[in-house]
Amino acid sequence: MTESNKVLVVGAGPVGYTVALNLAQYGIPFTLLEVDNEISEDPRAGTIHPPTLEMFDRLGLNETIFERGYVVPNYHYRDRRQGLIADFDLGLLSVYTEYPFRLMLEQHKISHIISDRLDAFDNHQILRQHRVVTVGQDDDGVTVEAETPEGNKTFRGRYIIGCDGGRSQVRKSMDVDFEGFTFPERFLVVSTPYDFGEHGYAITNYISDPDEWCALFKVPGTDDAGLWRVVFPTNSEDDEADLFDDQSIEDRLQGFHPNPAAYQIVHRNLYTVHQRVASSYRDGRILIAGDAAHINNPLGGMGMNFGIHDAFNVTEKLAKIWFEDGDENLLDLYDRQRRTVAAEYLQLQTIENKKNIEQRDPVAREKFYDELRAIVADPDRQRTYLHRVAMIEGIERAASIT
Template identity: 45%
Template sequence: MSDRLPVVIAGAGPTGLMCALALRKQGIPVVLFEAEPALTHDLRAGSFHPPTLEMMAPYGITDKMHETGLKVQRWQIRNRPGDLIAEFNLDLLKDVTPYPYRLHLEQHRLTPIQLEILRRDPDVEINFGHTLKGFAQDADGVTVTFGTSGTDRTIKASWLIGADGGRSAVRKGLDVEFEGFTWPELFVVVSTPYDFAQHGFALNCYIADPVEWGALFKVPDDGPPGLWRLAYPVNPDESDEVLLAPERVEAALQRLVPTGKPYDIRYKSTYRVHQRVAASFRSGRVLLAGDAGHLNNPLGGFGLNSGIHDAINLSDKLARHWHGEPEDLLDLYSRQRRSATIEQVQAMSIRNKQTMEERDPAVQRTRLEELVAIANDPAKARQHLLNTSMISGLKRANEVK
C-alpha cells in the first residue's frame, strides 16, 4: 500500500509548486517542504513561452499572470552600437497557440499565484522552513528527513520529488552525475526603469558582440513604467564589489545606449552559469524536476519554462501510475524530459550564447546573416519561432518512447 503514502516534494519554487498543483488536480496526496521561511524573491527568470502558458492555463495561473505580465510579440537581435539586425514576430504562430507571444513576468510574481491556488486546497500540506537533510529508499517508499528550527521531522513518502533547485540535496543524495560544464565568466544582471523602447528596442533583445554580448528584456515590476533588465558577461577574477561598482555598471549601460546622464539603477547582482543535466531524472522512488535536474544559460529563457514542462510531464505519469498503470512510466518521464533538455534547451541556449559572443568577426557576420535570412523568409521564420518558443522540441520529446 506504499502508493497511498503521500508524494513528498522538496522545494517550493515554480517547479515544486507546479508539481503539487498538478498532482493534487489528480487527487494524489501531496506534502510540500520548502527550506526558506517564505517564497524566495530574488531576481531570476521572467519570460514564459507559449507552451508553458498553455500548460498552466487549466489551473487559472495563466489568466492571473496576464493581469500584470507584459505581452511580448516581437523580439530582436541587435549589435553593441544597438543597431537592429533581425526581428522575429510571434504573430506567425497565431494558428498554433492561443498565446502567440512571450509573457514577461518575474518568477517571484508567478510563485505567489501558484501558492495562492494551492492553498485553496484544504487537503494539501505546505511546510516552509523545512530543509531536506536526507532520505532512504526501501521497497515501500522513501523515508525523508527535514530539519526545522531545532528539530528534525521524518516522513514516509510513496515518492520523493526533488524540485530543490540547482544545488539539489535530493540529486546529491542520489549520487547522480550532473553532467556538463560551467561557463568561465560571471554574468551581471542590472535593472533600470530607463525606457529602451524609445530607441526602437523590442521588449526582448539579444545583443551580439565579441566582447560584451548582452540580453535585454523588460519585466513589469510593480507596474508602469516597469524595469528593463540587462545581463552581460564579466571577468570572474574580479570581486562582486568591483564588478557591481556604480561606475562599472553605469559604463556598461552607457555602452549600450549613451544617455549623457546617469541611469537609475534599481537592482544589480552577479551569477554563475552552468550547462548541466543529471544522468537520470529517476532513481527508484526518487525523481528530479526543474533546476534540480538541469541548468542552462538564460539566453532564450528556457530554464524556468522547462521546469514547468517537467512538472506537468512528471505529474501526468505519476498520476497514471498511481491509478494503475506500470511504474516504468516514470522512466519514460526521465527519457522524455532529458531528451527535451539535452536536444533542445542545452543545444539552443549554448548556440544562442555562442552566436552572441562569437569573437571572429567573419564567423559572427555569417551567423548573423543567416539569422537575417531566416527572419526575412516567413516560412523559415515560422520554423525558427516554433523552435525558439519550445513548441517543436516539446513535441519531439513527447514522442520519445
Template identity: 35%
Template sequence: MNKGKRIVIVGAGPAGLVTALGLARQGAQVTVIDREDDILRWPRAMVYLPSTLKVLDEIGLLDKAKSVAAWGHEYNLRFPLTGNIGRLDYHLIEDLTPYSFNLHFGQDVLAEMILEEFLKLPGAEMRWKTSFDTVEQAADCVQVSLHTPNGPRTIEADWLIGTDGARSSVRKDLGVEFEGFTWEDIFMATNVLYDFDKYGYAPSTMVADPDHWCVIAKIDDKQQWRIAYGEDSRLSEETRMARIKERFKHFLPDPDAPLELLAANSYRVHQRSAATYRVGRVFLAGDAAHATNPIGGMGFTSGVQDANTLIKCLGGVINGTLAEDALDWYAYERRRCFLEIANPTAIEFKRRTQERDTAKRMEDEANMFALMADREMSRQAMMSIFNLSGRDYREDWKTTLLVQDQSGQTPALGAHGGVKLEA
C-alpha cells in the same frame, strides 16, 4: 485514503510549485518544503515563452498571468557591428497556436499565484524554513529527513521530487552525477527602471557583441527591465557590483536618461544534466535535473515542461490510469529533451551573443535576415519552442520511441573550456 498519493517536493521554485499544484489537483497529498523564509525576490528568469503559456493554461493560471504581465509580440537581435536589428514577430504564428506571444513577469509573482491556488486544496502544505537532509527508500515508501525550525524531523511519503536547484541536495544525496561543464564567465542580472520602450526596444532583446553582449527584457508594464550581461570571473564580487553603472553605459541607448538600479546579483552558469532523473521513488526536475546558461530561456522553460510531464506521468500512475513505467518515461523523455534540444540551443544562443570572429558575426547576421525573409522558416523557428514539451507517454515506448531514438545518437555534454562545479 492517501496511500500512494503522499508526495514531498523539495524546492519552491517554478518547477516545484507547478508540479505541486498539478498533482494536488489530481488528489495527491502534497507537501512542499523550502529552506528560505518566504518567496525569493531576487532577479531571476521572467520571460514566459509560448510553450510555458500552454502549461499555465493547463493548470488554470493563464488568465491571471495575462492580467499582471507585460505582453511581448516581438523578439529582437541587435547587431552593433552594422547597427542592424533582426526581428521575429509572434503575430506570424497566430494561426498555429493560441499562445502567439510572450508574457513578462517575475517568478515571485508566479509563486504567489500558484500558492494561492495550491493552499486551497485538501492535503496541500507549504513549509518554509525547512531543508532536506536525506532520503531512505523502501519498496512502498520513502523516509525523508528534514531540518525544521523545531529541529530534525522525518516524514514518510510515497514519492519525493527534488526541484531544489543546480546544487540540489536531493540529487547529491542520491549520488547522481551532474554531468557537463561550468562556463568561465560570470553572469550579472540587474533589474532597472529605464524607459527602453521610448527607444524602440522589443520586450525580448539580445545584443550580439563579444565585449558588451547583453540580454534586455521587460519585467512588467511599469518600466522595470532586466539587463543581463557577462563579467570577468577574476574580478571580486565587490568590484563587479561597483562597476555596474559603468557597464550600463555600453547597454543603454541614452546613458544620460533617468535610470534606477533596483536589484543585482551575479552567478555562475552551467551546461549540465543529471545522469538520471529518477532513482526509485525519487525524481529530479528543473535545475536539480539540468542546468543551462539563461540566454534564450531554455532552463526556465525546460523546468516548467519537466513539471508538466511529471504531473501527467506521476499523476497517471498514482490514479491508476497509467502503467508504472510512465515514471521511467518521464525520466527518459525529459533528459532527452534537455540533451537534444535545450542544451545545444542554449549553447548556440550564448555563442551568437558573444561571438568574437568578425566573419562569423556577419554570417550570423546574414542567417538571421535570411530567416526573416522566409515566412515559413520564421514560423517554424518560433514554433520550435514547443519541441521542449516532449512527447506524450505511450505504453509501447520502449519498443517504438526508444528504439527509434537509439538509431540516432544523443549529443553528449562535452567540455567547452569550463570549470568544475563547486560544491
C-alpha cells in the same frame, strides 16, 4: 489516507509550485518542504514561452498571469554597433498555438500566483523552514529527514520529487552524475526603470558584441510600471565588489546606451552559469525536475519553462500510477522523454545562443547575421525557426519518445 500515502515535493520554486498545483488538481495528497521562509524575489526568469502558457491555462492561471504580465509580440536580435539585425514576429506561431507570443512576468510572481491558487485545495501541507538533509527509500516508500527550527523531523511518502534547484539534495541522494560544465565568466544582471523602449528597443532584445554582448528585457517590476533588466557577461577574474560598484555599473550602462542622466539601479545580481544535465531523473521512487535535473545559461529564457514542462510530464504519469494502477515504468518514460530533450534541445540551444551572441570572429558573426536576415525575410523559415526557439519543438520531440 495513511500518513505516508502521499507525494513529498522538495523545493518551492516555480517548478515545485507547478508540481504542487498539478498534484492538487489531480487529487494526490502531498507535502511540500522548502528551506526558505518566503518566496525568493531574486531577479531570475521573466520569460514565459507559448507551451508554458498552454500548460498554465490547464491550471486556470492565465487570467491572473495575463493581468500581470507583458505580452511580447516580437523580439529583436541586434548588434551593439550596427543596431537591429532581425525583428522576429512571434505571431507567425499562431498556426501552432493559441499563445503566439512570449509573456514577461517575474518567476516569483508566478510562484505567488500558484501559491494563492493552492489555498483552494485541501489534502496538502506546505512546510517552510524545512531543509531536506537526507532522502532514503525502501520497497514501500521514501523517507526524508528535514532540519526545522523545532529540530529534525522525518517524513514518509510513496514518491518524492526533488525540485530543489541546481544544488539539489534530492539529486545528490540519487547518486547520479550532474554532467556538463561551468562557464568561467559570471553574468551580471542589473535592473533599471530607464525606458529603453523609447529608443526603439523591443520588450526582449539579444544584443551581440565581440567585447561585451548584452540581453535586455522589460519586466513588470515591483509596481508594474516596468523595469528593464540588462544581462552582461563579466570577466572571470573580476572581483564581485568591483562589479557591483555604482560607478562601474554606471559606466557599463552608459557604454551600452548613453543616458544624459545617471541610471537609477534597482537590482544588481551576479550568477554563475552552468550547462549540466543529470544522468538520470529517476532512481526508484525518487524523481527530480527543473534545475535539480538540468541547468543552462539564461539566453533564450528557457530554464524555468523547461522545468515547468518537466512538472506537467511527471505529475501526469504519477496520476496514472496513483489512480489507474499505471505501470511504474511510466516514471522511466518521464526520465527518457525529459532528459532526452534536455540534452538534445535545451542544452544545445542555449549553448548555441551564447556562442552566437559572443561571437568574436567577424566573418562568422556576419554570416550568422546574414542567416538571421534570411530567416526573417521568409515567413516559412521564420516560423520553423520560432517553432524551435519558442520551445514547441522540444514538447513535440518529448511526446514522440515512447
